[in-house]
Amino acid sequence: xxxxxxxxxxxxxxxxxxxxxxxxxxxxxxxxxxxxxxxxxxxxxxxxxxxxxxxxxxxxxxxxxxxxxxxxxxxxxxxxxxxxxxxxxxxxxxxxxxxxxxxxxxxxxxxxxxxxxxxxxxxxxxxxxxxxxxxxxxxxxxxxxxxxxxxxxxxxxxxxxxxxxxxxxxxxxxxxxxxxxxxxxxxxxxxxxxxxxxxxxxxxxxxxxxxxxxxxxxxxxxxxxxxxxxxxxxxxxxxxxxxxxxxxxxxxxxxxxxxxxxxxxxxxxxxxxxxxxxxxxxxxxxxxxxxxxxxxxxxxxxxxxxxxxxxxxxxxxxxxxxxxxxxxxxxxxxxxxxxxxxxxxx
Amino acid sequence: xxxxxxxxxxxxxxxxxxxxxxxxxxxxxxxxxxxxxxxxxxxxxxxxxxxxxxxxxxxxxxxxxxxxxxxxxxxxxxxxxxxxxxxxxxxxxxxxxxxxxxxxxxxxxxxxxxxxxxxxxxxxxxxxxxxxxxxxxxxxxxxxxxxxxxxxxxxxxxxxxxxxxxxxxxxxxxxxxxxxxxxxxxxxxxxxxxxxxxxxxxxxxxxxxxxxxxxxxxxxxxxxxxxxxxxxxxxxxxxxxxxxxxxxxxxxxxxxxxxxxxxxxxxxxxxxxxxxxxxxxxxxxxxxxxxxxxxxxxxxxxxxxxxxxxxxxxxxxxxxxxxxxxxxxxxxxxxxxxxxxxxxxxxxxxxxxxxxxxxxx
Numbered sequence: 001x002x003x004x005x006x007x008x009x010x011x012x013x014x015x016x017x018x019x020x021x022x023x024x025x026x027x028x029x030x031x032x033x034x035x036x037x038x039x040x041x042x043x044x045x046x047x048x049x050x051x052x053x054x055x056x057x058x059x060x061x062x063x064x065x066x067x068x069x070x071x072x073x074x075x076x077x078x079x080x081x082x083x084x085x086x087x088x089x090x091x092x093x094x095x096x097x098x099x100x101x102x103x104x105x106x107x108x109x110x111x112x113x114x115x116x117x118x119x120x121x122x123x124x125x126x127x128x129x130x131x132x133x134x135x136x137x138x139x140x141x142x143x144x145x146x147x148x149x150x151x152x153x154x155x156x157x158x159x160x161x162x163x164x165x166x167x168x169x170x171x172x173x174x175x176x177x178x179x180x181x182x183x184x185x186x187x188x189x190x191x192x193x194x195x196x197x198x199x200x201x202x203x204x205x206x207x208x209x210x211x212x213x214x215x216x217x218x219x220x221x222x223x224x225x226x227x228x229x230x231x232x233x234x235x236x237x238x239x240x241x242x243x244x245x246x247x248x249x250x251x252x253x254x255x256x257x258x259x260x261x262x263x264x265x266x267x268x269x270x271x272x273x274x275x276x277x278x279x280x281x282x283x284x285x286x287x288x289x290x291x292x293x294x295x296x297x298x299x300x301x302x303x304x305x306x307x308x309x310x311x312x313x314x315x316x317x318x319x320x321x322x323x324x325x326x327x328x329x330x331x332x333x334x335x336x337x338x339x340x341x342x343x344x345x346x
Numbered sequence: 347x348x349x350x351x352x353x354x355x356x357x358x359x360x361x362x363x364x365x366x367x368x369x370x371x372x373x374x375x376x377x378x379x380x381x382x383x384x385x386x387x388x389x390x391x392x393x394x395x396x397x398x399x400x401x402x403x404x405x406x407x408x409x410x411x412x413x414x415x416x417x418x419x420x421x422x423x424x425x426x427x428x429x430x431x432x433x434x435x436x437x438x439x440x441x442x443x444x445x446x447x448x449x450x451x452x453x454x455x456x457x458x459x460x461x462x463x464x465x466x467x468x469x470x471x472x473x474x475x476x477x478x479x480x481x482x483x484x485x486x487x488x489x490x491x492x493x494x495x496x497x498x499x500x501x502x503x504x505x506x507x508x509x510x511x512x513x514x515x516x517x518x519x520x521x522x523x524x525x526x527x528x529x530x531x532x533x534x535x536x537x538x539x540x541x542x543x544x545x546x547x548x549x550x551x552x553x554x555x556x557x558x559x560x561x562x563x564x565x566x567x568x569x570x571x572x573x574x575x576x577x578x579x580x581x582x583x584x585x586x587x588x589x590x591x592x593x594x595x596x597x598x599x600x601x602x603x604x605x606x607x608x609x610x611x612x613x614x615x616x617x618x619x620x621x622x623x624x625x626x627x628x629x630x631x632x633x634x635x636x637x638x639x640x641x642x643x644x645x646x647x648x649x650x651x652x653x654x655x656x657x658x659x660x661x662x663x664x665x666x667x668x669x670x671x672x673x674x675x676x677x678x679x680x681x682x683x684x685x686x687x688x689x690x691x692x693x694x695x696x697x698x699x700x701x702x703x704x705x706x707x
Contacts, residue, residue, distance in 0.1 A: 245399050246432035248419040250446035250497065260445075264436045 030323075033316035035127045037098035039080075041313055043073060051125060054097050058110050058119040065089065065110055069097070098129035130317035138305055138318070140296060147213055148282060148298040149325070154217030155224060155281035156274045162221070163228025164236075164270060168262070170229065171236035182233070185226035196222065197290045204291060211295040216288060220281045228273055235269035236262065272336040275329070282326055298322055347411045349375040349533055350396070350501065355405035357391050357557075365391045367557040368405070373535065378527050380536045382544040383554035384580070389537045392554070393503050396535065398422050409501070420449075425499030427507040431490040433478045439465070439489050440474045446497045460496055467526075468492035484515045491526060502527065502534040508543060520546060541581050545569070553577050570694070575703040578630045578696055584661060584672040586696070587636070589629045593622045602629060602697075606667055607646040615697060618707040622699075627706065630696035633661070633674040637692030644688035653679045662687065 028048075033041075035050045055070035057077045064084045068077035081092055086103040093099040093106070101109075101123070113119035126132075135141045169175075170182055200219045201210065209215030239262060247257040285303035288296060296304070302318035350373040357366035366388045373379050381389035394400040396407060398419035407414050414422055425446075433442055440461055447457045465471045468488040478486055487507065494502060504523070508516045524547055527534045538544055544551050545565040553560040553568060553576070561573045572578035578586040591602040593611075600611045600619050611619060619627075648664035648671060655678070662673040664687065673689065697706045 240430055240432065242428045242430050242432040243434055245397075245419075246426065246428055246434070247445070248399065249397055249424060249426045249503075250493070251420040251449040252445075253418070253420065256449070261434055265434075 027323075030316050030319050033313055034130055034320045035125075036313040036316075037125060037129070038096045038311070038313070039069065041311075043071070045073070047072065050127075052127065053122050053124045054099065056121050056123055058113045058121070060113045060116065065113070067092070093123070094129075097123070098125045098127075099123045100126045100129070130313050131321065134305075134314055134317045134321065137314075138301055141298070141301055141318075144296050144298040144301040145321070147292075147295060150213040151216045151220070151288075151297055152278050152281040154214055155220040156277040158217055158221040159224035159228045159277045160270060160274055163225045163273075164232040164266070166225070166229035167232030167234075168236050168258075170233040172241070182230065185229050188226040189223050189230075191223065194286050194290070197287050201291055211292050213292070213295075213297075216292050216297070217281065219287055219291060220277070220284065224277045224280055227276055231273045231276075232266070232270065235266050235273070238269075239265050268336040271333050275333055275337070278329055279326065282322075348372040348408075349377075349410060351406075351408040352392070352396075353406040353408065355392070355395065355407065356403050357388070357395060357400065358403045364557055366395070366403075369554075369557075369559050371552060371559065371562070373533060376531050376533055378524070378534045378536065378547060378549045380538060380544040380548035380551045381554060382538060382541060382548075382551050382580075383560075384539055386556075387554040388557040389539075389552075389554050390505055393505055393535060393537050396501070397424055397426055397503050422501075423499060424501040424503055425494040425497050426503040426505065427490045427494050429506045429509060431486045431507075431510075433486050433489050433493075435478050438475050438477055439470060439481075439492075442478070442489055443493045443496050446493070450497075464492040464495045467495065467529075483511055484519065487511060487519060491523070495526065495530065498530075499532055502530070502532050504534065504536045506538055507536075509538070509540070516543070523547065542583065545581070553580060555580075572630075572696060573705050575628065575630065575698045578632075578698075582632060584633045584674065586630045586632050587671050588698075589631070589666065589669065589671075590626055590700070591629045591697075592626050593619055593624065595620075595623050602627075604667065609645060609691070611697075615706065619697065622706065626700055628698040628700050628703075630698055631691055632693070632695075633672045635691060635693030635695060636671075636673040636675075636689050638662070638673070638675055638677060639688050639690050639692075641688060643690055645690040646688075647686045648673070648689045650684055650687050653681055653683055655679070655681065 032048060032050045037051070039054075040047065040051060055077075057066075057068040057070070059066035059068070061082075064082045066079055067081045067083070067089065068079045070076070071078040080096070081089070083089060086106055089106050089110075090101060090103055093101055109121060110119070166181075166185070170178060197219065200222075204210045204212075204215040204218075207215070209218070243261055243265070244257050247261045248254075252260065283299060285297070285299040288300040289303070292300070299322055302315070302322055305318050306315040352369055352371040355366055355369050355371075356364070358364050369388075369392070381392060383389045391400060395402050398414070398417060402415050409422065434445070437445065443461045443464060444457050447460060452460075462471065462474070465474050468491050470485060470488045470492060473481060473485060473489075478489065481489065487510075490507065507523070508519055511519060520543060523536075536544075536547060545568075548565055550562060551565055551568050552562050555576050561568060561577045563571070568577060568581050572581060572586070575588065579588070589604065591604050594601050594603065600616060600623070602609055602611055646666060648662070648666055650662055650664040652663040654661040654663065659674055659676050660679050662675060662679070664671050664673070671689075698704065699706055
């Protein structure tokens with residue numbers, strides 16, 4: 001290998017590595033924060049790898065438990081609380097260390113220290129504590145997940161149905177104003193959804209669609225139909241017209257041809273295209289705030305949680321909950337993404 | 347009643363682009379007709395209008411006496427092989443062939459039998475469950491043929507079906523297609539720009555140019571009795587040599603002359619040529635109708651610039667009065683032979699009107 005290509009290769013891999021780090025580091029930070037306990041959040045410097053358990057030291061002093069935790073920062077045990085109240089200890093363990101124990105367990109374990117010797121023990125952290133808390137303290141979180149799925153589903157259906165019909169027309173038929181239409185579609189896309197949210201709310205109120213997911217999906221679809229039409233028109237143009245013509249000659253009507261020939265060939269591209277509709281619906285919180293405040297979606301719930309709570313580990317847990325379905329969805333359709341550029345193999 | 351008749355057929359695109367200009371054509375039952383012409387001559391448009399894939403601007407298409415202008419493609423009873431084969435990539439070979447039969451709501455067992463039968467004929471029975479992506483170009487071509495055969499059409503349309511194949515395969519598929527035609531006895535219309543393909547397949551050839559028909563005839567007619575300069579030029583490879591000559595008359599005999607030679611015209615031209623005396627016309631000589639000779643009866647000296655060996659024969663390329671002349675001869679030359687060769691017209695020749703480009707008889 002000559003020197004030049006070695007340098008080129010090195011630069012290339014450095015670039016790729018930088019990209020990967022830039023994407024993965026924030027994601028990992030979220031993930032690790034979401035399993036932090038309250039105690040870890042206020043540790044300084046913050047540890048990148050979250051703890052899975054705590055080393056505790058219990059002293060029986062003055063008829064009270066001196067409850068200490070091993071601090072990685074001080075390399076020694078840090079006294080956190082002095083009490084003989086089991087309820088208080090249980091709540092402290094839960095809230096500050098994400099350790100879930102019953103009064104009986106605490107009593108059984110801790111009372112050994114009453115013989116005068118300091119007691120050392122390790123308690124396992126409940127890694128999913130923040131997630132559980134997120135659902136139990138955040139109002140309507142469970143309902144919000146369902147809402148988000150419904151809104152995304154409707155958005156995909158509406159924008160794919162109308163968008164692909166428009167895309168097919170642009171790709172296959174020559175009509176007056178065809179160029180202008182595709183330009184107008186792009187302009188529609190450029191309106192921020194927030195800008196049209198208020199007039200949309202008026203319409204939705206008139207149709208009794210306010211605070212419903214279908215109403216929200218209609219608003220999301222406005223911009224997405226245009227984008228879908230653009231993308232699908234390139235998918236349909238990529239399908240050789242002769243494939244359709246052959247179908248006509250061999251006895252099919254236009255509708256039969258569309259259903260049996262064109263659509264199956266376009267499906268991979270259409271699936272990839274649905275990713276845009278999904279993401280638009282899934283990620284939006286502003287439009288939902290205006291249009292569906294009383295029946296929020298997941299991203300709206302998280303948006304509010306982040307805005308109002310100081311517990312960043314809870315917000316992080318919410319963010320991860322929001323990311324996961326999007327990740328899963330993207331992974332499912334990743335094989336189809338190449339088809340977005342109108343590449344239909346023969 | 348003709349099997350298929352095109353009457354004053356015209357196709358105009360975007361109000362002023364004339365693709366097909368008022369053509370009339372009768373196609374007999376069971377014949378193999380080839381539409382031949384350079385790209386843009388309207389041959390494919392004509393075929394697509396017959397198939398119903400293109401709207402007719404003016405004129406009529408009559409199939410067995412019935413006007414089919416407004417019938418949908420599916421109701422015309424035609425079958426087509428496309429240039430790109432148009433095999434549906436999401437269906438197996440079996441499904442491709444069965445598609446048309448299923449749409450006809452035929453019985454499943456009957457469909458299966460029929461598909462296997464045509465697949466056997468097209469020798470693709472071994473690939474019946476494969477997808478088109480797993481097939482070679484030649485195999486896809488056979489699938490297209492099998493699919494077209496399965497519907498037992500009255501009329502077979504083939505739109506440059508061999509142009510995507512490599513040279514050797516093209517020649518062998520050519521023979522296969524002719525066999526299919528003979529076996530089915532269906533009428534076939536075949537579009538191509540390859541004159542050799544047209545010559546070897548056709549019962550009759552329709553030579554088209556810029557939306558009109560130049561000449562209709564058997565391959566031999568078209569070659570030996572070309573009616574226009576375009577046909578003489580388009581048919582045959584290498585194509586006909588054209589040389590400007592001036593006509594003069596002496597003692598009731600007609601002579602052709604130019605700066606390089608002078609000769610007496612065959613007496614069969616006497617009648618037609620008489621009104622061209624003193625005018626420039628075009629002499630057309632097929633490359634094999636020039637003969638290389640010894641000194642005494644030469645017509646002119648050819649300044650040879652290149653020899654193209656073809657195995658069975660050689661093509662001698664030379665210059666006469668600044669224009670290229672090609673001669674086909676059975677003699678074998680050394681590649682580097684250059685210099686002068688002596689040439690005479692050893693066979694038939696055409697004479698064309700320089701303006702109308704029509705044959706003078």
